[in-house]
Amino acid sequence: MLPRPPVPPETRVAGIAVEAVTVEREGRPILRDVSVELDARRTAVIGANGSGKSTFVRLLNGLVLPAAGRVTVQGLDTQRDAAAVRRRVGFVFTDPQAQILMPTPIEDLRLSLRGTSRAETERRVWATLGEHGLSDRADVPASALSGGQKQLLALASVLITDPALLVADEPTTLLDLRNARRIGDLLLSDPAQLVVATHDLDLAARCDHALLFDDGVLTASGEPAAVIEAYRRSCA
Amino acid sequence: MLPRPPVPPETRVAGIAVEAVTVEREGRPILRDVSVELDARRTAVIGANGSGKSTFVRLLNGLVLPAAGRVTVQGLDTQRDAAAVRRRVGFVFTDPQAQILMPTPIEDLRLSLRGTSRAETERRVWATLGEHGLSDRADVPASALSGGQKQLLALASVLITDPALLVADEPTTLLDLRNARRIGDLLLSDPAQLVVATHDLDLAARCDHALLFDDGVLTASGEPAAVIEAYRRSCA
């Protein structure tokens, strides 16, 4: 197993409070009375298909709103201060295809910086393309990128906004060993606080904290090794 | 790691011969001079993103045709005898959503048995639904199934045709531990010969044989443990 990357010196912890949250869909609770404070630098969220991982991470940027209870990020309520929360939270989806909104990589990065001055935008866009090894692919159709490059682009267009909190929903599932590791390393070593839902237990083990969901209930929260062990037992 | 399931007694090996095959796209070779005979019961195909795994497994049912060389399954040429090959080869895709062609599970299974008598169809359809725990979901919209159930249905609609060779392209990537294991067990213990492209090295380790691709070239073929080790080294 790979080692946990060191916490970068300029680390920030955004501070997340989930208080007695219930989420319902079609009259059925899909998260039940979840309370947790997340102050660890890197938190993994694990559990079976349908246990509520995606629902939980989507709470953190207001893509899903609680039916009861409340969620705050840096003291901001995801419901009341939705716009402010979204400016601080970057979200990475499983399928980069769902997240790349513009025809080419460079346009997609520019989209993230709407409102910034033109010169500043170009400077940051090219810097980011360079950092992620995408400079020579700036103008090709995004659909022509390889799977790994697509996920790099999706991540880049989130990181370029310099979020305080990075939330990712199974960002490495579609990738091979090398690409999964590269994306994993990028996520784990970014200065932003990280919450990542994942089926990849190696990735989970490299976090500082882990949460386990089972059928909408938070059943464990603690050291990754112990939580992963609990998950394996529950699957046996 | 999970043990390799025993080979079922009524095992058949279809027999696959890939002879000096080259595949090109846009003038670029994406498989180069690949020759291999597959007689192992269960073969895993591993390698990096873009190395040619999907291209290779798609050769086996004629979804991709060689630019040079030839591919035979049970002595049938995938190019000349395409229809006959497809009747013998069942193909499972990564995204079950792409493979479920009818609005409901029961209709999708019936579709696989087109041409069979009505009574026989109903008998086999219900038997298969039962086997895969989908009886009570027979009539719900397929889009309302969970991820694991969708993959079960996709697999069921292939197994119901009783193929001699089962080819799967990353069938467990979108699944959690329990579902991945369930689908993996189903694939590994089916009496049909199996060829599976996968990033899941645990699944690969449970096969009898493994192939490693690197940039369109077959770089290793042999005992899974050794081939996986070679893959890990190449990624380091």
Next chain:
Amino acid sequence: MARQNDLGRDLARIAVFAALIVVLGMVTLPLPGGVPITAQTLGVMLAGAVLDPRRAPLAVLLVLVLAALGLPVLAGGRGGLGVFVGPTAGYLLGWVIGAVLIGLLVRGHRISWWRTALATVVGGILVVYLFGIPVQALVLGLDLQTAAASSLVFLPGDLLKAAAATALVLALRRAYPPAFGRAGIDAPASARAA
């Protein structure tokens, strides 16, 4: 073989555009004359511009068959055979012919904005009105001038839809070139872009 692969993808693309037209039917504004303003014409224009002149009308026909089967696939959740004797019947026929024409006008040329705009205006508006207005007049018992004048309410919306279709087609060409050609069409979609 190669031909079969193409057939499979043909069917799937026809089905996709039919589904798109159906989904766009949820954006609609019923009007007193019985002919609604509907985003479905945008779907017809897109089908015509993206598919070829043979497949585009099939996508539209598919929607009409679904409607004939009684499914609520037309604007405002309408369907059933009644539609084909109603005031919109001519427009529906116009969609089919218009889709062919758009395909013919854009096919075999490099996609340019003016050609796409021209095709969507001619095939997606003129032709549709050409078939739609007379039938509407007939069914509602109006004279032709009145029917034509009353259908002027559609024009601003339809021009907007033609503009949108043009912009979308151009963006689609940059985002996903394989959408248009058959180049590399027998490769796995996932791999083609991988």
Next chain:
Amino acid sequence: MIQLYRPGASPMHRLSAGSKLLLLAVVAFAVSLYPHDAVSIGAVALGVGLLFIVARVPLRVLGTELWRLRWLVLVLGGALWIFVSPLTAWVSTARVVSLVLLATLLTMTTPMGELLAVLHRLLAPLRRWGVDADAVAMTLSLALTLIPVFSGFAAEIADAHRARGVRIGARAIVPLLVRTLRHADDVGDALVARGLV
């Protein structure tokens, strides 16, 4: 919206798909052409309501279906009321609503497979003009299968916009088309792989 079928054993369910389609066609034709007055169209609407009861469709479901038509009723009915007359408003709205509900009832009580089988029989004679009934039936069910998939993609793309704080506009159709077309190509491959074309 399309998955309307509700399994059941009512007389409406047991009636063959062919006869139901024929009946619907005849009724639609007759109701469209007959010069209605307030009472006759009321009788038609009542008749349709009764058929829902015969089909043992819960009233709640009928309510949902009516609710779905609220805009049609409000706008069509409202406009006719103001510009023409309350009587025309009642007749036209009741006619449209009755026919839509009747069509809905047919789809609620008939499995799609049976409808397709009828279509298949209807198309068979067209073979000599090059119409492949199998391919048509297949494409029809594909379109139906794809509609919810499509909506799912649309929801994902809307989420991506919201997550990135981007306003959703007509542009959003581009990523949706890309997503859907790629999916369509995969579906095409599956058709081939399953030996269906």
